[in-house]
Amino acid sequence: MRTYDAMNPAAVAVQLLLTACITVFCMEPLLLGVSLCCAVGCFLMRSGAGHKGFHLFALGIPLLFALLNPLWNQHGTSVLFFINDRAITKEALFFGFVTGLRLAAVLYWFRIFSDLMTSEKLFYLLRFLSPKLALVFSMAVRNLTLFRQQMRKIQAAQKGLGLYREKHLIDDVRGGIRVFSVLITWALENGIVTAASMTARGYGTGRRTSCTNFRWKRQDAVLLLCTLLFAGVVIVCISRGSLDREFYPVSVPPEHGFCWYTAIAAYTLLALLPVLHEGKESLIWYRLRSGI
C-alpha cells in the first residue's frame, strides 16, 4: 500500500501548499470551514489520536478571535450590547470568528506539511531547483552535526583536564572563545580531508547526475493533475469575485450561484485529496488481501 507519505514529495508539496494558500487568500466562511475540517481529518488520519494540546490550541483560536475582535473593532451596524460605552457588534464578532477559522486551518495545513516533509524530502525538492545547492545543503547539515559533536568533545576534554573554574562567567566566556577558535582550525583541517575524498571519487570530472530515493509514478501524475485541476477551478472562481464577501458595515454573503457551488465543491475535493488517496489505497489493499 502506498500511503500519502510515500507519494512523490513534489506532488504532495504542490497539493498541500495550494490548499493552504487558497485558505490564506479567501474569506468565505464555508470554504474556511471545509478547509479546517479536511485539515483536521488529514491530521487525524496521519497522526492518530493524541496531540491534545495542539488541537485545543488550534481549535480555540476561532473562539478567542471572535471574543477579542469586537473589543478593538467598532465597525458594523448590529449592536449586541455595550461594554464601557463601546459597542460590541455582531459583524465584528463574526469577522473575528472567520479570521480565527482561517488561522486555525492554515495552522493545521502547515503542521501536516512539516510532519510529512522530512528533511530528506525537502532535499529532493531542492534538487529540482539546483543539484549543486542540494549537495552543499547536504554537506552543511552533516558538518553542523560534526561541529556539535566535536564541540562537546573538546569541552569535555577541557573539563577533564580541569582547566575551568567552576561557575565562573569570565572563565566560561574565555573558554568558549578558545574552543570556538580551535573548532575553526579543526574544521579547516577536516575540510582538506573531505575535499581530497571528494576529488578522489571523481568530483569535478564533468557533468554530474543526482541520485534520489523517490520515483515519479503514474499515481503521482494523477495526484498532481487533480490538484492543478481543482485548484485552478477555485482560483478562477475567486478571481471572478464569486467568493468575495463584505463584513462591514453589514455582513453580505456572496450570491450562491453556479460559480459559488463549483468553487466550494472543487475546494472540498482538493482538500480531501490525501484522505481520498488513503481511502482508495486501503480499499484496494483490503480487497487484494481478502483474496489471499
Added chain:
Amino acid sequence: MVSLAVGHLTVTYPECAEPVLKDVNFTLHEGEFAVICGATGCGKTTLLRMLKRELTPLCTQSGSVTFCGTPLPELGAREAAAEIGFVMQHPEQQIVTDRVWHELAFGLENLGVPQDIMRRRIAEIASYFGMEDWLEQDPAVLSGGQKQILNLASVMIMQPKLLLLDEPTAQLDPIAAADFFTTLQRLNRDFSVTILLAEHRLEEVIPQADRLLILEQGTVTCCGTPAAVLRKLAPDAPVMAGMPAAVRLYHAAKGTGECPLSVNDARTKLMPQFARHITELPDPPAPPQRDEALRFREVFFRYERRGRDILAGLSFSVSCGELFCLVGGNGAGKSTVLSVIAGLHRAYAGKIEIFGKKIQDYKNRTLHQNCVTLLPQDVQTVFLKNTVAEELAEISRNYAEELSDFPFPLQPMLAQHPYDLSGGQQQIAALAKVMLTHPRLLLLDEPTKGLDAHSRRQLAEVLHGLQKNGVTILLVTHDIEFAACHADRCGFLSAGSLISADIPTRFFSENAFYTTAASRISRGFYSRAVTVEQTAGLCLRNGRAEG
C-alpha cells in the same frame, strides 16, 4: 597481467633538499594483495598519493607510474577516478554527505551515472557489505568501524581495479579492524581487486598478504613474499617492532627454516625447535605494599534513569605509583570508568575514594587541582592554541622549568602547530600539557590508538618516566600487547564489573582467548610467557631441541 608498475619514481617536495621517495621500483599483478610497511614518516602516504592522480601532492617527480599499461597522466579523468580507489585513515572526515545511501551514490553521481543504474549498484553494494539496515541513516550515528566500511563501500561502488588504502584501521578498535581486513580479503578473493595497503597493524594482515614491501627512508628495501622478506629482514630493523609476534619470536629466538607468519605456523614449526627443560620464568619480585591511590567499592553508574547499568558493582583499587591497565571489549564500560573518576559523571551508588578521600568531598575544582587528570581518546581535543609552546604557556608561564623532569625532549616540537605533529608526538605533547597541572593520578583513554610500534615504545618510556616521578597511571586500552609489555597490573572489565586483576604474566597466561599472540604461541610449551621477549628468553635459555 600487470596492474601497476612503478619505475624509478623519485619525488621531492618543494623547498626540501632530500627527496621523500628515492628510486622506487615495483610492479603489482592483477589480484595481488600487497602490504607496505615502514616507520612513520618513511614516505608511505606520499607513495600511495603518487599512485592516485587526484591526490598527488605538489612536488617535482621523475620516473613513471603505469596503471594497466597506460601511464597515469594519460588516463581519462573519470577512468582515473573510478578505477583507482583510495581509502584514508580518518573514518569521519572522508564522508561527504548526510545519508548513507547518498554517500554511496556520491561517486556515481560524479561520474554522471544514470539514476536506474545508481539504484541498482547501491542495492548491490549494500547487500554485499551487509549495510541494508543503515542505508537511511546519518553517518554521524555509525560506529567507527561501520564508517570505515562505508568509506570502503563508497569507493568499491565505482568498481575500481586497484584499491589503495592508507592506514585504514588506525582509528579502529581491534575487532572492527579485524572485520575490515576480512572484508578486504573477501574483495580481493571474490573480485581479484589489486590491493595496496599501508599499515602498521600487521598481526592479522601479513599472513594474508601475497607481497610485502618494506619502505625505509623513501626507498623500497625489500619486496617479495612475506615469508621471504621477513626471513631476510635484520632483527634490529626499525620495522621489525611492528611485525607479528611469530616473526619477532623467530628472530629473537634465532629460529631456523621458514619464517612463521601466524600463531599457528609458530606453534607447529617454530616452537618444536626448542627444548623444554625450563618451562617457567621466575615471578618478578612483589612490589612493596603501598597506599591506595584509587579505590572503587561496589560502584553503579548509568547514563539515563531508565537505561541499563554501564558500571554494575565495580570494585577495584590502584596503588600509588602503579601503572594499571584496564582492558575489555567494546561497550564494557572502560571509558565510562575514567569519566566517573574524572568527575564528568556521577555514580549513583557505591563508594569511590581518591587518595583516601571520597570523591564527593573534592569540592569545586580541587579534584582537578594537582590531583586527577583525564587525557581523552581524541587527543586533538586537548589543544586550543597555534603552537605547542603557547599550549604549554597557557597553563604555566615557566613551563620549561616545571617540565624539566619530563622524560621526553619537547624542544623540537615547541614551535609546531599541534595538528601538524604525528599521532605519537600529539599524544606526548598532550601528556606534557597535562603534566603541567601536576596530577597525581593520570587517566589515559586509548593512548596507543593509531600509533606505530616505535611511537608506542616511546610513549611507554614517557609513561614509565612519569611513574618514576611518582605519578599513578590508570590506562584504558584495547591494545593487549601494550598492556602485557608495560603494565604493572591488568584488569579485565566485562559488562561493567571487574572480572579479574593480576600482574600481566599471570593475567594473560590464564586467559585463553583474550590474550597476547606471544602467549598463544608459547601456551603448552612454556607457562607464563606472555610477551615475545619472555618467550624468546625461555627459548634461548633452553637451547635447541635434540634430534
